[in-house]
Amino acid sequence: MNPEFILGLILLLIGSAVSAFPRPKNYLIQLINLEIPGWGLLLVMLSYNEALALFTFGGVSALSTFILVRVIEKRRPI
Amino acid sequence: MEVALLIALSVCAIIAAYAAVRVVLEKRPLRKLPYLNVLSFAISGSLLLILPHPLSIVVAVAYFVGSTLESNAIASTYAGGIQKDG
Amino acid sequence: MDSLLVVIFGFIAVIGALTTAFNREPYIKLISMSMMIGGIFPFIVDRGFLDVAAATAVIAPISTIFILLICRKGEP
Numbered sequence: 001m002n003p004e005f006i007l008g009l010i011l012l013l014i015g016s017a018v019s020a021f022p023r024p025k026n027y028l029i030q031l032i033n034l035e036i037p038g039w040g041l042l043l044v045m046l047s048y049n050e051a052l053a054l055f056t057f058g059g060v061s062a063l064s065t066f067i068l069v070r071v072i073e074k075r076r077p078i
Numbered sequence: 079m080e081v082a083l084l085i086a087l088s089v090c091a092i093i094a095a096y097a098a099v100r101v102v103l104e105k106r107p108l109r110k111l112p113y114l115n116v117l118s119f120a121i122s123g124s125l126l127l128i129l130p131h132p133l134s135i136v137v138a139v140a141y142f143v144g145s146t147l148e149s150n151a152i153a154s155t156y157a158g159g160i161q162k163d164g
Numbered sequence: 165m166d167s168l169l170v171v172i173f174g175f176i177a178v179i180g181a182l183t184t185a186f187n188r189e190p191y192i193k194l195i196s197m198s199m200m201i202g203g204i205f206p207f208i209v210d211r212g213f214l215d216v217a218a219a220t221a222v223i224a225p226i227s228t229i230f231i232l233l234i235c236r237k238g239e240p
Contacts, residue, residue: 003170144225
């Protein structure tokens with residue numbers, strides 16, 4: 001039981017519970033809440049010494065955020 | 079030599095903890111941002127002292143630049159941002 | 165890393181995550197998310213993954229700036 005593993009599990013639980021039920025029911029709030037379990041999963045991957053998984057997950061997470069921002073911006077009326 | 083490094087690391091960590099408490103306790107977002115900068119500087123100094131390695135300065139510089147850019151972007155967007163015409 | 169440093173940085177990360185989760189205004193959530201990332205970073209450096217830490221320190225502000233594009237001034 002490393003401290004990274006325990007901290008990652010705490011962040012993963014808090015983030016997924018809040019991201020499933022966002023309090024003001026809004027796309028922006030849900031997108032910000034979705035960042036928390038991403039960092040928790042990065043800490044859990046760090047606990048198992050997987051360097052290539054950390055690289056790939058960090059890159060794909062930013063790309064996924066960009067695509068979700070484009071979708072939300074297109075859906076919202078300006 | 080080792081004791082001095084440990085004392086410096088402890089001072090950086092305690093400054094970071096104090097700044098984190100002050101960030102949480104402030105109410106307005108514009109009052110939170112200077113303490114966020116203090117926390118960023120303390121963590122950037124702590125990253126350099128935590129692992130004695132020649133590549134560690136690159137990580138500290140990258141975190142310093144990135145966190146300052148992020149904080150300035152949040153402040154600029156909150157204060158009015160770029161005025162879009164049309 | 166000493167147990168004092170583990171307690172302090174874990175405290176910063178958990179407080180940042182709780183404030184990010186249970187606050188209602190988007191700007192306060194972004195500020196607290198930056199605080200949570202600052203608490204997570206020393207754990208990456210302590211394992212010895214310096215290249216991963218340098219890449220992540222560049223990628224994380226870009227992800228925040230993407231979110232700021234839809235965070236306009238009209239809604240607080």
